[in-house]
Structures are given as structure tokens and as C-alpha cells.
Amino acid sequence: MRVATSSSFYSGYYGCSTSVVASVIFSAVVCWGGGTNKLGKLVKKAKMIGLYNAFEGTIIKYVSAVVLSGIHSQxxxxxxxxxxxxxxxxxxxxxxxxxxxxxxxxxxxxxxxxxxxxxxxxxxxxxxxxxxxxxxxxxxxxxxxxxxxxxxxxxxxxxxxxxxxxxxxxxxxTGTSSLYVDQQKINAFERGSVTVMCHYKHQKVTKWCRLGSTCVTGQTGSIDGTPVTINASVTKVFTVTMSGLRTESSGWYWCANKDFQIPVHITVQKLTSTTTTMSPTTRISVLL
Structure with a gap:
């Protein structure tokens, strides 16, 4: 539910000084003991003082913003x-x-x-x-x-x-992005390898990560059993090579520096024939 916010109503109720919806809800959370386990009580209080019926959508949105900010992300x-x-x-x-x-x-x-x-x-x-x-x-x-x-x-x-x-x-x-890859979506083959070049303008790239999994920060490592090699010898280029690919290696990855990330999707296809593809930005090789 999305509704417009409202202002200039109810101040000083139960000792909470408020002038806008956000401060009403924030003050309610603070003054009435806040937290997710108090949410039901907060709604009850809102109903008692006439806030809930008039501003139900706004209250839900603001309580969500305030109370859920400390909960582990879903x-x-x-x-x-x-x-x-x-x-x-x-x-x-x-x-x-x-x-x-x-x-x-x-x-x-x-x-x-x-x-x-x-x-x-x-x-x-x-x-x-x-x-x-x-x-x-x-x-x-x-x-x-x-x-x-x-x-x-x-x-x-x-x-x-x-x-x-x-x-x-x-x-x-405008101009060159602070962190970018030449291709955001890449196809590869099982048992082969794929190389991704992450280009940066200022902040040096420091890690290669998989969404929902782990990161590699050193020259070598692995993510979910897939070997990863990192080469940072070329100026402003962070080169990542993943080898021994499996279909399970398919998914979203990203390069990251201090300020930015750039997502890259790798699709690993089942091997049907010997294939070698070369390009300036991506190398995919299949070894039989």
C-alpha cells in the first residue's frame, strides 16, 4: 500500500512531541518501548488515539522503515x-x-x-x-x-x-564509469574457464564475490568449489579467472572496491562439443 504522507497533526501525545507522521511513529516507538516485539502494542496505541484509522497506510510504511531497519535483511x-x-x-x-x-x-x-x-x-x-x-x-x-x-x-x-x-x-x-565490465552477462561451458575484466577509474578493486555466498580477496581462492584466480598486475584492471566450471557455477557475481560494485552474470552451459571462444573482454575455453 502506498499513500501520501501528511503533516502537522497530533503533538505532545503521551509526552512525545511530534509534527509529522515520521516523528509521530518514531516517537511512538521510542516512548512506548519500540522494537518488533512491541509492534502490536504500537498499533493498538495508534488505534486508541485515532491515528491508525486515518493514516493506516502511512503508519505501516513508517513503522516498517523505523522498526525493520535493525532486522537482518531478507x-x-x-x-x-x-x-x-x-x-x-x-x-x-x-x-x-x-x-x-x-x-x-x-x-x-x-x-x-x-x-x-x-x-x-x-x-x-x-x-x-x-x-x-x-x-x-x-x-x-x-x-x-x-x-x-x-x-x-x-x-x-x-x-x-x-x-x-x-x-x-x-x-x-558522464564519461567513463568508476567501475565497469565490458559485458555484464557471459556464457561459458562446464569444465572450462571464464575470464572477467573489471575496469576501475579511481578506487582499486579488492574482491570478487558471488551473490549470497563468499568473496575472494587474494590472488587465489574458491567460491562454492570453483577455483578463482585474480590478477591485478595491469593498471586499473582487475582480472578474474574462474576455472573447472560446473553448471552449478552459474549465477550472479560482482567485482567490488571501496565504493562500488558491478554485477556480472555467468551462465555455465552443459558441454556438447569442443568450443573455444576468444574476445578482448572474455575468454571461454572448454577442455575435453
Whole structure:
């Protein structure tokens, strides 16, 4: 539910000085003992003083923003991505198994209570936004096209009560992006290898991670049993090679530095024939 916020009502009730909806709810949480285990009592109090009926949607949204901010996230994603002006980006959002058949959506705007729906998984794609839901991997992916301004977005899942959500920022830059890859989606073959080059402008890339799993920060390591080798000898290039690929290696990964992450999707296909493909940005080789 999304409603407009209201202001200038109810102040000084139960010793809580408030002038806007946000401060009413925040003060209620503080003055009445706050926390998730007190949520039912908070709603009861709101009903008693006449707030709940008039501003039910607003109260739900603001309580969600205040109370749920300290709860372990139920949606996992990157936090800040650099994009060239006019470009496109795909952002993966990992969710818990219990939300496999729930509606997923993208919300646009810096503040959660006032953000606007961009696209939902039960609605058709628009020209600017698209969304897909991989229920097996529990990842829904949102793609945003023709980006022209820096903004905050939210990956969210509808549920009874409070929707679960996490924000990320898209930093739109003119010229070269602060952190980018030449291809965001790459195909590879099982038993082969794939090389990804992460280019950075300022902050040095420090790690290669898999969404919902672990990261590699040294020259060698492994993620979910897949060997990873990192080469940072070339200036402003962080080269990652994953070898001994399996179909289970398919998924979303990202390069990360201090400020930014850039997601990369790798699809590992079953081996059907000997194939070798070379390009300036990606090398895929199959060994029989």
C-alpha cells in the first residue's frame, strides 16, 4: 500500500512531541518501548488515539522503515553501482526461500515510504524497466535502461504486513564509469574457464564475490568449489579467472572496491562439443 504522507497533526501525545507522521511513529516507538516485539502494542496505541484509522497506510510504511531497519535483511543485493549516462544496468536481488512465490518489485526514490513503483513481477515490462524472477536460484533481476540521473532504488518483496526490501544506489556518470565490465552477462561451458575484466577509474578493486555466498580477496581462492584466480598486475584492471566450471557455477557475481560494485552474470552451459571462444573482454575455453 502506498499513500501520501501528511503533516502537522497530533503533538505532545503521551509526552512525545511530534509534527509529522515520521516523528509521530518514531516517537511512538521510542516512548512506548519500540522494537518488533512491541509492534502490536504500537498499533493498538495508534488505534486508541485515532491515528491508525486515518493514516493506516502511512503508519505501516513508517513503522516498517523505523522498526525493520535493525532486522537482518531478507533481500540481498549490491549497494552502489556506477553507470555511464544513457546506459543500462541489471541488478540481481536475492531473497529467502519463503518468498519464492511472492510478487517482487522495484521501487524508485530515496525514501522508502515515498518511493514509487517502477515495475512488478506480475506486470508487463515497460520500455525503461524490466524484471525477471529465477525461482530456482531465488534471485529476481531488475534491468533499468537509459539512465540519466543518480537515484536510489529498492528491491522489494510483497508479503502480509510489511514488505521486505533493500536499497541500492545508481550513480550515473558522464564519461567513463568508476567501475565497469565490458559485458555484464557471459556464457561459458562446464569444465572450462571464464575470464572477467573489471575496469576501475579511481578506487582499486579488492574482491570478487558471488551473490549470497563468499568473496575472494587474494590472488587465489574458491567460491562454492570453483577455483578463482585474480590478477591485478595491469593498471586499473582487475582480472578474474574462474576455472573447472560446473553448471552449478552459474549465477550472479560482482567485482567490488571501496565504493562500488558491478554485477556480472555467468551462465555455465552443459558441454556438447569442443568450443573455444576468444574476445578482448572474455575468454571461454572448454577442455575435453
Amino acid at each position: 533481500v540481498t543485493k549490491v549497494s552502489k553501482v556506477s553507470v555511464k549516462a544513457g546506459g543500462s544496468i541489471s541488478i540481481p536481488c536475492l531473497y529467502e526461500p519463503k518468498y519464492r512465490y511472492h510478487v517482487k518489485y522495484l521501487c524508485e526514490g530515496q525514501n522508502w515510504p515515498s518511493c514509487t513503483y517502477a515495475i512488478k513481477s506480475n506486470q508487463p515490462s515497460s520500455g525503461k524497466f524490466s524484471i525477471s524472477d529465477d525461482k530456482q536460484q531465488r534471485i529476481f533481476t531488475v534491468t533499468i535502461n537509459n539512465l540519466m540521473k543518480t537515484d536510489t532504488y529498492w528491491c522489494a518483496v510483497e508479503k502480509f504486513g510489511f514488505d521486505v526490501k533493500q536499497s541500492f544506489q545508481l550513480s550515473v556518470e
